Amino acid sequence: MQSDFFKDVFEVVRLVPYGKVTSYGAIAKYLGAAKSARLVGYAMNAAHGVLPLVPAHRVVNRMGMLTGKHHFGHPLEMQEQLEKEGIRVKDDCIEQFELHFWDPNLALNL
DNA sequence: AAGGTGACAGTTT
DNA sequence: TAAACTGCCACCT
Structure with missing residues (x-):
């Protein structure tokens, strides 16, 4: 219980769209x-x-770095998940991060 | 009950 | 220009 x-x-993380x-x-x-x-x-x-499962792999730091990859079952699991969703990851950094970036505030038309 | 920690972010040197 | 420091607030021991 959290x-x-x-x-x-x-809840917010679960709102992150696929990809x-x-x-x-x-x-x-x-x-x-x-x-x-x-x-x-x-x-x-x-x-x-x-x-429900939380897509934590879709959450990265401000620079788009997979800083928390080490907290997954396997360090490369996070990168694998992101690549499955069509997100290219290189050197633990998401390429075109701003392009894949999704801001919950924007989703609410804030 | 009190202190230390951390998958960050912003500011300053 | 890049690198380093501090602030931050809830969770954990």
């Missing part, structure tokens, strides 16, 4: 805690085994 904050983070990615800061900002971007990452740490 705190409401975690649940909220999970799209977002950043911790964007999620944090959406939750109204732009300064708590680290908490988003921390929440992702607990996203494993949470139902």
Whole structure:
């Protein structure tokens, strides 16, 4: 059982469309805690085994780097998932990150 | 109960 | 120009 904050983070991550990615800061900002971007990452740490499954692989840092890949079952699993969705990853960095970037705030037409 | 940690981000040197 | 430091707030021990 996770705190409401975690649940909220999970919910936002689940809103990320297939083939799209977002950043911790964007999620944090959406939750109204732009300064708590680290908490988003921390929440992702607990996203494993949470139902419905949380596409944590679609969440990267502001630079589009797969910083949390090491937290997956296998370090390359995150990259594999992203490539499956058509996202090219090179050197742990998403190419054309801005092109695949999806901001929850935009989804709400904010 | 108190202190330390972290899958970040922004600012400054 | 790039590299390094600090701030941040909820979770964990």
